[in-house]
Amino acid sequence: MDYITEFIAMMVSASTPILLAALGEIYAERSGILNLGVEGMMAAGAAIAFYTTLFTRNIVIGLLSACIAGMLLSLIHGFISITIKSNQIVSGLALSMIGLGISSLIGRNLVGTPLRNSLGIVEIAILSDIPILGAFFRQNTLTYLSYILTAILWYILFKTKIGIAIRMVGDNPKSADSIGINVYAVRYGCTLIGGVLAGLAGAYLSVAYTPTWIEGMTAGQGWIALALTVFSAWNPFYALIGSYLFGGIRILQFRLQPLKLSPPLLSTLPYLFTIVALALLNIERIRRRIGAPQYLGKPYHREEAWM
Amino acid sequence: MKIRITRYLRIERRGELGLMGRILMKILAILLALLFSAMIFAISGVDPWYAYTLIFVKSFTYSGLTEIATKLIPILLCTVGLTVAFKAGVWNIGAEGQLLLGAIGATWIALFVDVYDQLRLPLAILVGMVSGASWGLIPVILKVRLNVNEVVSTLMMNYIASGIVDYLVYGPWKGAREWGFPYTDKFPDTAWLPLIPGTRIHWPTLLLSVLSSILVYILLSRTALGFEIKVCGQGKRVADYLGIPYGSRLIIAMIISGGLAGLAGVGEVCGVHRRLRYASSISSGYGYTAIISAWLSGLNPIGSIPSSFFLAFLLTGRDIIQVSLGLPFATSNIFNGSILISILIVEVLGRYRIRWGRWTI
Numbered sequence: 292m293d294y295i296t297e298f299i300a301m302m303v304s305a306s307t308p309i310l311l312a313a314l315g316e317i318y319a320e321r322s323g324i325l326n327l328g329v330e331g332m333m334a335a336g337a338a339i340a341f342y343t344t345l346f347t348r349n350i351v352i353g354l355l356s357a358c359i360a361g362m363l364l365s366l367i368h369g370f371i372s373i374t375i376k377s378n379q380i381v382s383g384l385a386l387s388m389i390g391l392g393i394s395s396l397i398g399r400n401l402v403g404t405p406l407r408n409s410l411g412i413v414e415i416a417i418l419s420d421i422p423i424l425g426a427f428f429r430q431n432t433l434t435y436l437s438y439i440l441t442a443i444l445w446y447i448l449f450k451t452k453i454g455i456a457i458r459m460v461g462d463n464p465k466s467a468d469s470i471g472i473n474v475y476a477v478r479y480g481c482t483l484i485g486g487v488l489a490g491l492a493g494a495y496l497s498v499a500y501t502p503t504w505i506e507g508m509t510a511g512q513g514w515i516a517l518a519l520t521v522f523s524a525w526n527p528f529y530a531l532i533g534s535y536l537f538g539g540i541r542i543l544q545f546r547l548q549p550l551k552l553s554p555p556l557l558s559t560l561p562y563l564f565t566i567v568a569l570a571l572l573n574i575e576r577i578r579r580r581i582g583a584p585q586y587l588g589k590p591y592h593r594e595e596a597w598m
Numbered sequence: 599m600k601i602r603i604t605r606y607l608r609i610e611r612r613g614e615l616g617l618m619g620r621i622l623m624k625i626l627a628i629l630l631a632l633l634f635s636a637m638i639f640a641i642s643g644v645d646p647w648y649a650y651t652l653i654f655v656k657s658f659t660y661s662g663l664t665e666i667a668t669k670l671i672p673i674l675l676c677t678v679g680l681t682v683a684f685k686a687g688v689w690n691i692g693a694e695g696q697l698l699l700g701a702i703g704a705t706w707i708a709l710f711v712d713v714y715d716q717l718r719l720p721l722a723i724l725v726g727m728v729s730g731a732s733w734g735l736i737p738v739i740l741k742v743r744l745n746v747n748e749v750v751s752t753l754m755m756n757y758i759a760s761g762i763v764d765y766l767v768y769g770p771w772k773g774a775r776e777w778g779f780p781y782t783d784k785f786p787d788t789a790w791l792p793l794i795p796g797t798r799i800h801w802p803t804l805l806l807s808v809l810s811s812i813l814v815y816i817l818l819s820r821t822a823l824g825f826e827i828k829v830c831g832q833g834k835r836v837a838d839y840l841g842i843p844y845g846s847r848l849i850i851a852m853i854i855s856g857g858l859a860g861l862a863g864v865g866e867v868c869g870v871h872r873r874l875r876y877a878s879s880i881s882s883g884y885g886y887t888a889i890i891s892a893w894l895s896g897l898n899p900i901g902s903i904p905s906s907f908f909l910a911f912l913l914t915g916r917d918i919i920q921v922s923l924g925l926p927f928a929t930s931n932i933f934n935g936s937i938l939i940s941i942l943i944v945e946v947l948g949r950y951r952i953r954w955g956r957w958t959i
Binding site for chain 2: 325331367371375376377379381382384385386387388389390391392393394395396397398399442472507508511514518521552553555556558559562563565566569570573574587
């Protein structure tokens with residue numbers, strides 16, 4: 292493999308976890324729920340996937356349990372931000388803390404333990420022989436899943452009625468409610484999708500990317516995923532492209548040391564790009580075209596008998 | 599608003615709680631969080647009772663208490679700062695980054711600027727506060743001018759700040775005498791904050807932190823500016839309606855918030871470490887801890903003192919269980935997170951009360 296192909300292969304595999312987590316967060320935020328707990332859900336997913344895979348020797352059970360863990364954590368966030376309409380920012384931060392804590396508690400005796408049956412690389416015949424681009428088809432199953440999910444989630448969000456309902460709930464919950472969309476149900480659904488995918492993203496780290504338990508496995512990738520969500524203008528397809536940019540920066544941190552580029556400074560680039568993207572997205576003309584969710588982070592109070 | 603549950607039991611909305619009621623609610627929240635964390639500990643095979651008694655016994659010793667006081671300083675400063683920002687409706691998640699910038703500013707004066715010895719420390723404090731404030735200014739100006747969500751931008755600024763600190767200590771500011779450690783050289787002693795002998799408590803900063811909580815209390819409850827800041831917290835529309843300059847009040851609130859966080863950073867480098875180190879060792883998450891503390895205080899600057907003390911106690915407890923039980927450092931995050939969650943839940947429950955007695959209406 293020549294240098295470029297190798298770089299692309301590494302970039303794609305480094306960007307899969309942030310892509311998976313960002314895809315979920317895109318759905319949550321499109322429905323108006325800001326979940327700052329991605330890092331925590333990823334961390335918990337990573338630990339639980341590792342633990343269950345280690346003891347059941349079955350990767351599928353490991354991946355599923357990570358999804359369930361992420362979902363349960365996001366359920367807490369859903370309860371606080373949708374049902375009791377309390378502060379989403381505080382709740383999301385709390386979720387991150389709890390997830391990170393649970394992760395290190397589960398992994399406390401596993402540090403350094405390798406995983407025997409990790410998710411290996413599957414080469415797709417013919418496609419993987421294409422020069423350079425073949426690198427995209429020399430990946431593990433979860434990365435292939437991330438391609439498929441990007442396409443499906445993009446299609447649902449922009450080409451189906453469900454997608455219209457989700458975007459409407461995030462843009463104007465009141466009118467969504469008035470045409471008979473169940474705002475609470477849509478928001479719960481999207482928050483849970485966010486949790487499932489964040490759990491899966493964490494599982495990718497521990498059973499596929501570095502199948503040895505390390506304390507602090509996620510190392511801030513949940514926050515990068517959160518940045519990517521905004522950077523992608525809440526569009527799954529742009530998230531795919533953005534994840535390669537951010538993943539590429541991550542790989543460069545390890546590979547460009549001889550070129551005197553400071554790794555810590557390189558690591559700030561995704562965050563810097565995101566702030567610039569946020570500023571650009573809020574210029575009225577661009578925002579109209581992209582359609583950022585207007586009710587992001589605001590609870591919806593239906594005029595009910597109590598609350 | 600009343601909901602009938604049975605003939606004799608109903609839930610109804612109540613008025614604002616009094617001071618005692620609010621304090622009781624916070625204590626209830628802490629107890630719930632301890633219970634929830636104990637459950638998680640028990641499930642994963644750690645005896646929670648043993649862990650809790652260990653934290654208690656070891657914290658309330660002389661060395662435990664001085665450690666709590668040392669950690670109280672940055673937490674209290676950040677908490678008071680966040681209180682001002684939150685009151686103005688600015689969701690500053692960026693105290694961590696503002697603290698780091700304060701540390702950078704102070705280090706610059708301490709090591710690289712030629713000034714009179716008597717001026718070095720005061721100038722380090724001033725420049726640290728200005729650096730912290732200007733780091734906070736970027737997201738608030740983006741918010742005021744371009745309507746950029748400050749939650750995301752302040753969060754991103756934290757990671758940029760920690761990247762800059764790491765860049766400096768691994769690169770241009772790396773100490774000549776540090777044998778490969780990512781530290782700067784030790785500060786000259788003219789840039790040291792004086793300590794209470796035998797402890798790591800840098801008392802001038804401790805005094806300033808308590809003073810800041812009193813001053814911010816006066817600002818928010820007794821001055822026109824404080825009133826205007828609180829009105830802005832009700833939203834731009836309300837501020838516009840009352841003719842209050844929304845943007846400038848938000849900027850003022852953020853300058854105070856970032857400046858106090860910057861001062862916390864000065865305290866860490868000039869008082870505790872006496873050099874700049876890699877980011878995660880300068881502030882073990884004080885900026886995030888302060889968010890919990892601010893929320894626990896109910897955004898009351900005076901209440902910040904006990905709530906910051908409690909959080910400092912928890913952080914000390916974290917070190918204790920790390921050393922004595924061999925639990926990883928991040929484990930204590932379970933407490934922090936569940937405290938936040940239970941405050942949110944208890945706050946909502948506190949708006950209602952259960953009444954017994956015959957349903958009359």
